Amino acid sequence: MNYEKKWVWITGASSGIGKQFALDYASIGANLVLSARNAVALNELKAILETQVKVIVQPLDLANHESLPKIVADTIRQCGNVQLLINCGGISQRALANETHIDVDKKLMAINYLGTIYLSKLLIPHFIKQNSGHFAVITSLVGKFGSPLRTSYAASKHALHGFFESLRAELHTNNIKVTLICPGYIRTNISVNALTGTGQQQNKMDNAQANGMSVEVFSKKAVKAINSGKKEVYIGGKEVLMVYFRRYIPSLYHKIIKTVNVT
Ligand SMILES: NC(=O)c1ccc[n+]([C@@H]2O[C@H](COP(=O)([O-])OP(=O)(O)OC[C@H]3O[C@@H](n4cnc5c(N)ncnc54)[C@H](OP(=O)(O)O)[C@@H]3O)[C@@H](O)[C@H]2O)c1
Numbered sequence: 001m002n003y004e005k006k007w008v009w010i011t012g013a014s015s016g017i018g019k020q021f022a023l024d025y026a027s028i029g030a031n032l033v034l035s036a037r038n039a040v041a042l043n044e045l046k047a048i049l050e051t052q053v054k055v056i057v058q059p060l061d062l063a064n065h066e067s068l069p070k071i072v073a074d075t076i077r078q079c080g081n082v083q084l085l086i087n088c089g090g091i092s093q094r095a096l097a098n099e100t101h102i103d104v105d106k107k108l109m110a111i112n113y114l115g116t117i118y119l120s121k122l123l124i125p126h127f128i129k130q131n132s133g134h135f136a137v138i139t140s141l142v143g144k145f146g147s148p149l150r151t152s153y154a155a156s157k158h159a160l161h162g163f164f165e166s167l168r169a170e171l172h173t174n175n176i177k178v179t180l181i182c183p184g185y186i187r188t189n190i191s192v193n194a195l196t197g198t199g200q201q202q203n204k205m206d207n208a209q210a211n212g213m214s215v216e217v218f219s220k221k222a223v224k225a226i227n228s229g230k231k232e233v234y235i236g237g238k239e240v241l242m243v244y245f246r247r248y249i250p251s252l253y254h255k256i257i258k259t260v261n262v263t
Helices: 016-027 039-049 065-079 102-129 151-174 215-227 238-248 250-259
Strands: 007-011 031-035 055-057 082-087 133-138 176-183 232-235
Touching: 007 016, 007 065, 016 031, 016 039, 016 215, 031 039, 031 065, 039 055, 055 065, 065 082, 065 102, 082 102, 102 133, 102 151, 102 176, 133 151, 133 215, 151 176, 176 215, 215 232, 232 238, 238 250
Parallel strands: 007 031, 007 082, 031 055, 082 133, 133 176, 176 232
Antiparallel strands: none
């Protein structure tokens, strides 16, 4: 798919992976809708990109589900046709299940799962009407297997796989695509922003993230996967092997996951 002059809507565009997607899609001539909570960061990015392409800033909070119908209607009104929604906004967890308050479990599901699927569901009638559209969803390798300190985070990402894999099967006759992208360790602030058991930010960069793949390299691979209509991809370092261990040699996965240093 060639996205030149097409509208691409990116959530999580204020930092990390989503911000890099915005830079990369602008470089291939796509018009952009930038979403996240931090309107200041989105407007700074807009100022950089609007010399190349059209840019709309559409601040949103994925946890505020009631606000989403108006935001989707307003975005469609401004763009005319949205061709690709990249669901990238999300938040992680760094706490044992036994030490995670239920409100934190709810928050992880409200943002990562419910906010993401609701935004996407609101766009389905628009995609059906134009008989084309593409949902890209940034899940995680822990959307494919479990990992300590990330119980509800992993659950929220597994849930996205269940939802979007089913959605793909429902909408293929409408020419609507779904690409599930599972990052491994990517060097962003995801661990700094991750929630502790009491819902505070961890405020610490994990070694795994600090030594992870650069966001530029990750984004290039992910953009290639989206633009070629891939159904599911795993992008990262050697941690990607865990997906295959879990699938083909589960005993090995069960042995490793008990000992792996996940911070
Ligand atoms: N980096 C990794 O190693 C890694 C690995 C696996 C999966 N991922 C996934 O990749 C995606 C992007 O994360 P990142 O690594 O780029 O981390 P990041 O730099 O922390 O970015 C997270 C993005 O999500 C947005 N966000 C958080 N809460 C939100 C809310 N309530 N409503 C709307 N937007 C919200 C943030 O913007 P605001 O704060 O402005 O709202 C920010 O733009 C996430 O879904 C994450 O789970 C990352």
